[in-house]
Amino acid sequence: xxxxxxxxxxxxTETRIQLQNGAVDTSSVKWVANPYDEFAIEEALRIxxxxxxxxxxxxxxxxxxxxxAIKYALSLGADEGVHVKGDGxxxxxxxAVATVLAAAAKKAGFDLILTGKQGVDHDxxxxxxxxxxxxxxPHVSVVVHLExxxxxxxxxxxxxxxxxxxxxxxxxxxxxTAQKGLNEPRYASxxxxxxxxxxxxxxxxxxxxxxxxxxxxxxxxxxxxxxxxxxPPRQAGKILEGDPKDTVPELVRILHREAKVL
Amino acid sequence: xxxxxxxxxLKDGTARKITVEMLAExxxxxxxxxxxxxxxxxxxxxxxxxxxxxxxGADRILHVEGDSLAGYSTEAxxxxxxxxxxxxxxxxxxxxxxxxxxxxxxxxSGRLRVGLASDCTxxxxxxxxxxxxxxxxxxxxxxxxxxxxARPRLATIRPxxxxxxxxxxxxxxxxxxxxxxxxxxxxxxxxxxxxxGEMLDLTxxxxxxxGGRAMQGPENFEILRKLCAVLGATLGASRAAVDAGWIxxxxxxxxxxxxxxxxxxxxxGISGAIQHxxxxxxxxxxxxxxxxxxxxxxxxxxxxxxxxxxxxxxxxTEEFRKALKE
Numbered sequence: 001x002x003x004x005x006x007x008x009x010x011x012x013t014e015t016r017i018q019l020q021n022g023a024v025d026t027s028s029v030k031w032v033a034n035p036y037d038e039f040a041i042e043e044a045l046r047i048x049x050x051x052x053x054x055x056x057x058x059x060x061x062x063x064x065x066x067x068x069a070i071k072y073a074l075s076l077g078a079d080e081g082v083h084v085k086g087d088g089x090x091x092x093x094x095x096a097v098a099t100v101l102a103a104a105a106k107k108a109g110f111d112l113i114l115t116g117k118q119g120v121d122h123d124x125x126x127x128x129x130x131x132x133x134x135x136x137x138p139h140v141s142v143v144v145h146l147e148x149x150x151x152x153x154x155x156x157x158x159x160x161x162x163x164x165x166x167x168x169x170x171x172x173x174x175x176x177t178a179q180k181g182l183n184e185p186r187y188a189s190x191x192x193x194x195x196x197x198x199x200x201x202x203x204x205x206x207x208x209x210x211x212x213x214x215x216x217x218x219x220x221x222x223x224x225x226x227x228x229x230x231x232p233p234r235q236a237g238k239i240l241e242g243d244p245k246d247t248v249p250e251l252v253r254i255l256h257r258e259a260k261v262l
Numbered sequence: 263x264x265x266x267x268x269x270x271x272l273k274d275g276t277a278r279k280i281t282v283e284m285l286a287e288x289x290x291x292x293x294x295x296x297x298x299x300x301x302x303x304x305x306x307x308x309x310x311x312x313x314x315x316x317x318x319g320a321d322r323i324l325h326v327e328g329d330s331l332a333g334y335s336t337e338a339x340x341x342x343x344x345x346x347x348x349x350x351x352x353x354x355x356x357x358x359x360x361x362x363x364x365x366x367x368x369x370x371s372g373r374l375r376v377g378l379a380s381d382c383t384x385x386x387x388x389x390x391x392x393x394x395x396x397x398x399x400x401x402x403x404x405x406x407x408x409x410x411x412a413r414p415r416l417a418t419i420r421p422x423x424x425x426x427x428x429x430x431x432x433x434x435x436x437x438x439x440x441x442x443x444x445x446x447x448x449x450x451x452x453x454x455x456x457x458x459g460e461m462l463d464l465t466x467x468x469x470x471x472x473g474g475r476a477m478q479g480p481e482n483f484e485i486l487r488k489l490c491a492v493l494g495a496t497l498g499a500s501r502a503a504v505d506a507g508w509i510x511x512x513x514x515x516x517x518x519x520x521x522x523x524x525x526x527x528x529x530x531g532i533s534g535a536i537q538h539x540x541x542x543x544x545x546x547x548x549x550x551x552x553x554x555x556x557x558x559x560x561x562x563x564x565x566x567x568x569x570x571x572x573x574x575x576x577x578x579t580e581e582f583r584k585a586l587k588e
Contacts, residue, residue: 011399013516013517013518013536013537013540014535014536014537015399015402015536016402016536017399017402017403019403024398024399024403035518036518093377094368094371094378095371095372095375095376095377095378098372120399120400120517120518121398121399122398122405123380123381123396123397123398123399123400124378124380125364125368125380125381126367126368126371126378126380127368128368129336129365129368129369129372130368130369130371130372131372132369132372133340133368133369133371133372133373134372137448138336138337138447138448138449139336139369139449140449141364141365142361142364142365144511158455159361159365160361160512161361161362161454162360162361162463162465162466163456163457163462163463164454164455164456164457165454165455165457166361166451166453166454167451167452167453167454167455168449168450168451168452169449169450169452170448170449170450171448171449174448174449179511180504180511180514180518180519181510181511181512220410221377221410222371222375222376222377222378222409222410222412223377223378223379223407223408223409223410224407224408224410225405225406225407226393226406226407226408227405227406228398228403228404228405228406229403229404229405229406230402230403230404231401231402231403231404231543231544234543234548234561234562234564236560236561236562236563237548237563237564237565237566238564238565238566239550239555239560239563239565239566239567239568240565240566240567240568241555241567241568241569244567244569244570244573244574244577245577247567247568247569247574248567248574248577248578248581249581251549251565251567251578252578252581252582252585253585254565255526255547255549255565256582256585256586259547259564259565261525261526261546261547262469262493262526262582262586
């Protein structure tokens with residue numbers, strides 16, 4: 001079974017976001033593999049291990065720095081990595097991104113596609129699902145449990161919804177978007193880290209994928225950011241110190257009688 | 263005339279709260295621009311539901327009916343939305359930023375090749391140009407987004423953002439029936455597993471009580487569950503507590519968990535890591551309880567108690583029990 005995993009590189013979640021010249025300042029950002037994509041990588045590795053055969057290919061789209069995210073996935077055990085160069089691409093437009101990913105998927109070949117349910121940068125939660133539509137595949141999003149049967153080309157998934165999990169049955173090939181809880185991602189082994197050094201990461205351009213650059217350029221973007229802002233700082237409020245026998249009734253009085261929020 | 267469409271989210275034929283919240287904003291935008299409001303309803307509608315949707319702001323109901331819409335499947339619903347769009351050519355189409363809307367809207371975006379703004383919290387109409395405001399980095403920043411000229415413009419709207427209109431029973435809506443096209447469904451929902459308890463989902467909750475690293479273990483969350491029961495609150499947790507395995511990830515609030523905006527958020531034994539603050543700092547009132555008076559959480563708390571949660575929380579539960587009984 002050929003499993004494709006799409007991985008995005010995003011700022012670490014401990015990053016404090018600042019603006020510079022009206023845009024998000026990424027100059028001092030620590031870039032990491034998107035946390036939700038880590039669950040996708042882990043699940044791909046587990047499926048391959050369980051089947052005892054197959055290939056896990058990790059694909060990342062973006063500037064040269066995304067090679068680090070690919071190497072990270074390779075160090076965990078992915079078999080191959082591909083860097084899709086995003087020069088001139090509207091990287092903040094999920095439709096443009098999914099268009100390129102769909103072309104990359106066709107070139108790479110696949111039986112199953114896994115990716116995170118959202119990138120923790122722009123939080124669109126779109127590319128994986130649009131990708132499924134563009135490839136005319138079924139998808140299951142926000143998945144917390146997955147079983148695939150290679151022989152019958154059928155799968156079962158649980159997806160997290162309000163108040164519980166939906167049980168979904170689907171046919172392969174399909175796109176699955178991973179939610180936290182799907183698995184516990186492994187750490188890279190020393191052997192894995194050493195093995196990365198020997199791997200060649202091919203670069204694919206839009207031309208290699210047969211994508212017309214104009215169709216996915218900033219000027220063609222289906223949606224674009226026109227302005228960024230930071231939330232107004234919250235004012236520190238009333239902090240009570242002392243014996244809980246005094247502070248607790250006072251807090252309840254404030255919330256119930258004064259602020260009337262409870 | 264510009265049409266603002268709302269894809270209704272129905273449960274047993276009845277519109278969920280997010281639907282009337284979206285209708286309020288669609289109505290406002292339509293009135294500001296001389297447009298109208300159309301509801302796209304997929305599958306059976308309960309008796310009187312069309313009238314109720316009208317009373318909440320709808321001018322038209324585009325009712326797509328067919329056997330394949332009996333339960334939710336992305337592929338059938340996407341085809342249903344497409345049929346409604348082809349019939350009424352809306353300029354804008356809203357979906358709830360709910361499990362269903364967030365699953366469906368991108369599929370429609372890919373199918374119609376039109377832009378989708380997710381998780382919007384505000385819209386602005388200026389000289390006929392619509393822009394939307396949406397949190398990014400889980401709320402550490404906001405972006406204002408604009409669509410290209412392709413129509414409809416798609417958006418998902420975050421629950422608890424817009425206030426439903428007072429129902430006006432004098433308002434009537436025409437119901438147009440739209441046949442459902444044949445569709446191939448390759449992923450279907452075959453069951454549902456309810457999560458523990460009767461609590462509202464974090465994203466829909468008005469009151470949230472969250473515990474962090476200081477809970478020390480799964481057994482101590484019982485203290486918070488008691489407070490939740492008294493307040494009718496939903497239980498949340500920090501990443502530290504979830505990663506330690508004390509509580510299921512579906513309770514996690516923060517950048518790799520839920521982004522929440524309740525009326526009151528209790529942060530108990532949570533120091534206030536940046537990724538946690540991102541997920542809850544838009545809560546209207548934040549109450550922090552922490553032993554460490556220098557914990558970052560106190561810098562954003564509306565109210566707080568410096569103290570040991572194992573003393574404070576049981577007392578708090580008792581005091582609220584008394585206060586709310588009165």
